[in-house]
Amino acid sequence: MAGAAEERGPGPAEGEQLQEQHVACQVFPERLADGKPGQGFLSSFFTSNQKCQLMLLKTLETNPYVKLLLDAMKHSGCAVNKERHFSCEDCNGNVSGGFDASTSQIVLCQNNIRNQSHMNRVVTHELVHAFDHCRAHVNWFTDLRHLACSEVRAANLSGDCSLVNEIFRLHFGLKQHHQTCVRDRAILSILAVRNISKEVAQKAVDEVFESCFNDHEPFGRIPHNKTYARYAHRDFQNRDRYYSNI
Numbered sequence: 001m002a003g004a005a006e007e008r009g010p011g012p013a014e015g016e017q018l019q020e021q022h023v024a025c026q027v028f029p030e031r032l033a034d035g036k037p038g039q040g041f042l043s044s045f046f047t048s049n050q051k052c053q054l055m056l057l058k059t060l061e062t063n064p065y066v067k068l069l070l071d072a073m074k075h076s077g078c079a080v081n082k083e084r085h086f087s088c089e090d091c092n093g094n095v096s097g098g099f100d101a102s103t104s105q106i107v108l109c110q111n112n113i114r115n116q117s118h119m120n121r122v123v124t125h126e127l128v129h130a131f132d133h134c135r136a137h138v139n140w141f142t143d144l145r146h147l148a149c150s151e152v153r154a155a156n157l158s159g160d161c162s163l164v165n166e167i168f169r170l171h172f173g174l175k176q177h178h179q180t181c182v183r184d185r186a187i188l189s190i191l192a193v194r195n196i197s198k199e200v201a202q203k204a205v206d207e208v209f210e211s212c213f214n215d216h217e218p219f220g221r222i223p224h225n226k227t228y229a230r231y232a233h234r235d236f237q238n239r240d241r242y243y244s245n246i
């Protein structure tokens, strides 16, 4: 994952970026007519979009983190539709994905998502934002602590820190590394989408960290790997059945 520019988080700047990209798509055929980008560019464009769609389909059908989040969204009355709520697009910089709160759409950056496991993590991360958007009235634009809380949860629950965590545990035995990783990533995610100082972002994350780090919904635990996520999914299904029988 690529640090500060990792994601295009929820926010008005994101909507502007989307509009710019749509404009770029509109002028794209004229550029082709001029013969500038050429056939190779056209075929690689479609290939990356098709690859993105195929990886997304596999993620939605097989990844236990994503399956749990989709079930939880449905349970909360926010059923997710692949065609309506996901969009594979080319993005600027190192951005991997984003949640557009104004349209409730997850953007997947087809030019930057490298492989299936990267796709799994990006979709999981953005679905945590979508889940928060669904279950609570999140003031993405007016209350920095709301954004900070969702970024802490997304970093904690998506596996963004788990791979690194495993390596550090193996080599250095640092118990606190997961917390440090989550805090750092949440700060970087905020800085990627808000024009504020690092100190202000750190303060917002620190204010909400304890309660948001310990809020594991809908997983019920920190899913450090796919096995944990599968257990969490099973528990959620049982819980769902239990409540629906009351």
Ligand SMILES: [Zn+2]
Pocket: 007, 009, 125, 129, 150, 151, 154, 189
């Ligand atoms: Zn995020």
